[in-house]
Amino acid sequence: MIVETQIVRFDSLLLDSGATLAPIDVAYETYGELNASGSNAILILHAFSGDAHAAGVSHNDGKPGWWDNMIGPGRAFDTSQYFVICSNVLGGCKGTTGPASIDPATGKPYAMSFPVISISDMVRLQKKLVNHLGIERLLAVAGGSMGGMQVLEWAVAYPDAVACAIPIATTSRHSAQQIAFNEVGRQAIMADPDWCEGNYHDKKPPARGLSVARMVGHITYMSDDSMREKFGRRFRQQEPLPNFSSVFEVESYLRYRGSQFVDRFDANSYLYITKAMDLFDVTNSHGTLAAALERTKSRFLVISFTSDWLYPTYQSLEIVSALRGRNRDVAFCELQSNYGHDAFLVDVVEQSELIRGFLASTYREKVARAS
Amino acid sequence: MSTAAASLNPQSVRDVLGRKDYAIISEIIEPNTRVLDVGCGEGELLHWLAVNKDVDARGVEIVGAKVQRAIARGVSVYQGDIDQGLADYPDEAFDYVILSQTLQEVRKPLKVLKEMLRVGKRAIVAFPNFGHWSVRLAHLWSGRAPRTKLFPHDWYDSPNIHFLTIHDFESLANKEKWTVERAFYLSSDKEVHALPNLIAEVGVFLIRK
Numbered sequence: 001m002i003v004e005t006q007i008v009r010f011d012s013l014l015l016d017s018g019a020t021l022a023p024i025d026v027a028y029e030t031y032g033e034l035n036a037s038g039s040n041a042i043l044i045l046h047a048f049s050g051d052a053h054a055a056g057v058s059h060n061d062g063k064p065g066w067w068d069n070m071i072g073p074g075r076a077f078d079t080s081q082y083f084v085i086c087s088n089v090l091g092g093c094k095g096t097t098g099p100a101s102i103d104p105a106t107g108k109p110y111a112m113s114f115p116v117i118s119i120s121d122m123v124r125l126q127k128k129l130v131n132h133l134g135i136e137r138l139l140a141v142a143g144g145s146m147g148g149m150q151v152l153e154w155a156v157a158y159p160d161a162v163a164c165a166i167p168i169a170t171t172s173r174h175s176a177q178q179i180a181f182n183e184v185g186r187q188a189i190m191a192d193p194d195w196c197e198g199n200y201h202d203k204k205p206p207a208r209g210l211s212v213a214r215m216v217g218h219i220t221y222m223s224d225d226s227m228r229e230k231f232g233r234r235f236r237q238q239e240p241l242p243n244f245s246s247v248f249e250v251e252s253y254l255r256y257r258g259s260q261f262v263d264r265f266d267a268n269s270y271l272y273i274t275k276a277m278d279l280f281d282v283t284n285s286h287g288t289l290a291a292a293l294e295r296t297k298s299r300f301l302v303i304s305f306t307s308d309w310l311y312p313t314y315q316s317l318e319i320v321s322a323l324r325g326r327n328r329d330v331a332f333c334e335l336q337s338n339y340g341h342d343a344f345l346v347d348v349v350e351q352s353e354l355i356r357g358f359l360a361s362t363y364r365e366k367v368a369r370a371s
Numbered sequence: 372m373s374t375a376a377a378s379l380n381p382q383s384v385r386d387v388l389g390r391k392d393y394a395i396i397s398e399i400i401e402p403n404t405r406v407l408d409v410g411c412g413e414g415e416l417l418h419w420l421a422v423n424k425d426v427d428a429r430g431v432e433i434v435g436a437k438v439q440r441a442i443a444r445g446v447s448v449y450q451g452d453i454d455q456g457l458a459d460y461p462d463e464a465f466d467y468v469i470l471s472q473t474l475q476e477v478r479k480p481l482k483v484l485k486e487m488l489r490v491g492k493r494a495i496v497a498f499p500n501f502g503h504w505s506v507r508l509a510h511l512w513s514g515r516a517p518r519t520k521l522f523p524h525d526w527y528d529s530p531n532i533h534f535l536t537i538h539d540f541e542s543l544a545n546k547e548k549w550t551v552e553r554a555f556y557l558s559s560d561k562e563v564h565a566l567p568n569l570i571a572e573v574g575v576f577l578i579r580k
Binding site: 299301320321324325326327329330331332333334335336350353354356357358360361362364365 | 421427429435438439442443444445446447448449450451459460461464
């Protein structure tokens with residue numbers, strides 16, 4: 001399946017901060033066919049560093065999508081049955097308007113003059129895209145990590161537009177620990193002299209800072225077990241030397257992932273998006289989590305993973321408990337995995353089974369019956 | 372199996388799911404109601420009820436692998452333990468709360484029954500009858516913890532931690548002032564009408580506060 005990212009331009013978007021972005025571009029991909037009644041559409045929401053290329057093989061660089069093991073013919077999100085959409089988030093750097101985009105007022109990149117954005121701004125922009133594609137009600141919204149936060153926001157903000165919601169390895173709001181890790185990443189970028197208060201676009205980017213930020217991120221995505229399995233205490237070279245030229249496998253891996261990230265991600269996007277995650281709280285104006293989730297009309301499938309210490313199961317259970325307290329239709333399962341937070345991306349056999357069955361029954365009960 | 376169940380009428384439920392108590396339960400439950408199955412296993416009964424009676428079906432189950440199969444079957448199941456698993460639900464969230472062949476396994480049966488009658492308007496409780504003559508004889512003749520067709524486990528690896536008879540349940544209902552709306556007694560594939568505490572292998576009770 002060769003796919004190509006498309007761009008749609010909207011006139012403007014009013015943000016939670018009161019600022020308006022105009023015009024605004026959204027990069028997206030679609031897979032499968034929308035049926036005649038428009039009832040088989042699924043919106044996939046990517047995690048922090050993801051993009052619109054969720055599945056298939058990219059027309060540009062031949063790379064598979066970030067959730068290609070979950071989306072495709074016969075997969076969990078079966079593109080022979082469903083029409084699947086994924087877009088790059090607001091503030092991103094993969095085609096959707098973000099801090100690296102050109103500000104029409106100045107003709108230069110927005111950089112740090114880009115307005116502060118929120119998860120609900122991201123969702124509002126996705127709603128514009130979904131409307132643009134002619135879809136009134138989504139069969140499902142699904143995503144892990146930051147994608148899961150957007151799932152919750154979708155279900156609360158647009159209760160009539162979401163038949164089922166699948167938040168995976170996520171939270172209704174960041175804990176102090178999660179904010180702390182994000183802050184280390186932001187400080188690493190801002191401490192890099194090449195960051196230049198964000199104005200690095202005609203110079204060299206803050207590669208060292210961004211790379212360190214990514215290294216910290218990668219540690220939080222793995223688990224003690226998965227790191228022991230993958231690296232142990234092995235060295236890159238045969239004999240360890242008593243000096244700094246000795247490099248553990250884990251060090252080498254993190255440096256590689258860090259440097260690779262610099263080529264594909266914008267440092268200012270890192271700042272804006274992590275801040276949006278930290279500021280997110282689905283409770284917001286509703287008082288309590290239960291009151292916020294009372295607005296929802298979707299079925300929920302909540303999934304967490306045993307070894308995920310970045311988004312631990314207790315955070316999923318808070319969501320589940322609030323939904324049950326309001327007698328909402330919710331299924332919950334904590335899947336066994338050693339892969340830590342990365343599990344939702346890599347350990348997908350059981351996750352696929354759950355989602356496949358859940359989507360099929362939702363389609364049968366909530367969509368087919370109504371039409 | 373699940374797709375076969377969908378095409379069959381309620382009378383054949385015992386053949387399809389292989390459980391006599393399921394046949395009774397599915398007969399009790401009115402269509403288009405809200406049903407919670409506590410200790411729902413892989414969600415076979417809930418799935419059957421959703422397909423055949425259009426019920427809004429939910430379940431609670433502790434074993435992760437069973438929860439996975441239930442959700443894969445399309446049933447909304449919550450992974451959690453029964454003794455605490457009902458606390459989140461508001462009062463009268465369900466028309467029926469089912470506890471099938473599990474009462475004898477929970478740590479605090481009375482607490483669970485009271486919770487069932489809080490979150491549900493009615494409770495359906497099915498349990499193996501420890502008063503069955505085979506159990507009495509096995510205990511009398513062997514002088515040991517009885518092992519029978521109905522209670523096949525050795526005492527040290529049995530999931531059953533409370534042993535109750537049909538009379539025990541009736542007297543508890545009486546003491547708690549629960550109304551027994553219907554009671555069914557089963558032995559093999561037949562309903563029992565006389566001496567249930569001696570002859571019935573399984574009791575199925577529909578109760579309310």
